[in-house]
Amino acid sequence: xxxxxxxxxxxxxxxxxxxxxxxxxxxxxxxxxxxxxxxxxxxxxxxxxxxxxxxxxxxxxxxxxxxxxxxxxxxxxxxxxxxxxxxxxxxxxxxxxxxxxxxxxxxxxxxxx
Amino acid sequence: xxxxxxxxxxxxxxxxxxxxxxxxxxxxxxxxxxxxxxxxxxxxxxxxxxxxxxxxxxxxxxxxxxxxxxxxxxxxxxxxxxxxxxxxxxxxxxxxxxxxxxxxxxxxxxxxx
Numbered sequence: 001x002x003x004x005x006x007x008x009x010x011x012x013x014x015x016x017x018x019x020x021x022x023x024x025x026x027x028x029x030x031x032x033x034x035x036x037x038x039x040x041x042x043x044x045x046x047x048x049x050x051x052x053x054x055x056x057x058x059x060x061x062x063x064x065x066x067x068x069x070x071x072x073x074x075x076x077x078x079x080x081x082x083x084x085x086x087x088x089x090x091x092x093x094x095x096x097x098x099x100x101x102x103x104x105x106x107x108x109x110x111x112x113x
Numbered sequence: 114x115x116x117x118x119x120x121x122x123x124x125x126x127x128x129x130x131x132x133x134x135x136x137x138x139x140x141x142x143x144x145x146x147x148x149x150x151x152x153x154x155x156x157x158x159x160x161x162x163x164x165x166x167x168x169x170x171x172x173x174x175x176x177x178x179x180x181x182x183x184x185x186x187x188x189x190x191x192x193x194x195x196x197x198x199x200x201x202x203x204x205x206x207x208x209x210x211x212x213x214x215x216x217x218x219x220x221x222x223x224x225x226x
Contacts, residue, residue, distance in 0.1 A: 004155075034214055036217075041219075041220075041222070042219055043117070043204055043206075043218050043219045043220050044156070044204070044206075044215075044217045045217070046215070046216070049212070049213075049214045051212045090156070092155075094212065096212075098169075099144070099161040099163075099169050100146070100158040100161060100169065100171075101156075101158070102158075103157075104155050105153070105154055105155050106153075106154070106155050
């Protein structure tokens with residue numbers, strides 16, 4: 001069965017520092033891959049997506065993610081974190097030919113001033 | 114277009130009561146999804162509509178849950194005889210294709226007391 005693992009439950013970084021959030025998936029072929037961000041009490045907002053082509057994808061709010069097939073990973077990065085980036089981040093997998101996405105359990109990001 | 118709208122934002126109900134939530138998707142999206150999110154978890158798939166047809170239901174969706182999308186536009190999710198374990202955030206999302214990524218609403222937070 002398909003699964004998504006986000007190994008870091010909480011991450012704390014200082015404002016201006018770089019950020020990397022990890023995501024690993026389990027699926028035989030290349031699925032659709034997504035990163036979403038959720039602010040407290042809100043729905044999820046799509047940051048970026050990958051399903052083919054260039055393995056480095058750019059998203060909104062200065063985020064990027066790199067797909068590495070050999071590691072079954074799709075890690076999210078940002079070179080300089082802003083206090084407003086504090087939120088929960090979810091990695092998701094969409095299996096081609098099905099309708100649903102499978103979400104990881106999320107990584108809660110805290111940003112220190 | 115104002116995005117995906119969900120109503121109400123919050124609902125507190127007594128155990129055993131019935132509740133109904135509404136979702137208005139982005140008008141040009143023919144795909145509509147319901148997900149449930151509990152504290153500390155990622156969203157879990159509940160059901161999927163393509164236009165008015167309900168094409169997939171999760172095994173998470175017990176017989177007490179029913180969803181409709183009568184004219185392929187808005188959708189309702191009803192929970193009968195609510196239980197405390199139904200307390201969660203219920204998220205609606207819409208899309209125009211599996212690889213496009215979802216647009217989520219802000220969710221309905223249900224508390225069963």
